């Protein structure tokens with residue numbers, strides 16, 4: 740696991756640079772897209788690079804998760820958020836961006852179909868991730884099986900409170916259920932790039948990087964991934980015990996190495 744501690748704008752450039760490097764080497768790459776506020780600066784940077792010639796015309800993308808039951812036109816439905824924040828700003832082919840169907844009549848079948856779609860596309864090359872204050876990735880809340888696949892989950896009160904800001908501040912308006920890629924699904928992506936900023940994420944980041952691997956902090960499963968990059972600002976890094984070592988390692992990193 741590589742930990743990079745840098746200002747937020749630099750983190751966004753690094754993540755976008757990893758996506759650009761991938762697309763230049765493999766134009767038909769499969770990207771994994773996350774919602775939440777953490778990746779927004781990355782999407783801005785990708786939209787900017789698209790204007791300068793970076794093409795997504797042969798790429799595809801899979802979303803991490805979706806609320807259950809939000810109406811198709813609800814602005815906070817993750818499918819609509821991803822459309823607004825990135826898909827509509829670059830040149831993905833039509834239908835190239837897919838997400839779990841939170842409006843399906845048969846939710847388990849929709850989850851199974853989603854797993855098949857990811858596998859059918861050859862798996863995700865680069866997965867962008869955020870992290871919840873309780874250590875969730877996608878919507879794999881504490882207690883999630885480390886072997887989980889795409890399925891329905893019940894959101895914790897903490898996550899609903901964290902996300903209430905997107906629903907006019909009303910916790911009651913945040914759905915109680917979601918569909919989410921499982922931890923084992925996410926672990927199959929070939930490169931994981933997680934972004935976290937702000938002091939509220941400091942404990943989750945400490946656990947993610949330095950805690951024991953545990954379903955209580957689901958993101959800790961990333962310690963078992965052969966290619967995981969954790970991009971954090973000073974505030975999110977403030978509880979890291981080995982912060983000095985991570986800073987030194989990154990400062991001394993050979994330029995050819997990339998993320």
Ligand SMILES: N[C@@H]1[C@@H](O)[C@H](O)[C@@H](COP(=O)(O)O)O[C@@H]1O
Pocket residue numbers: 773774775776777778803804868869870871872875876877878898902
């Ligand atoms: N399902 C999403 C996660 O994918 C995201 O990582 C998390 C953190 O969000 P933010 O980046 O806004 O802090 O929020 C939501 O719960």
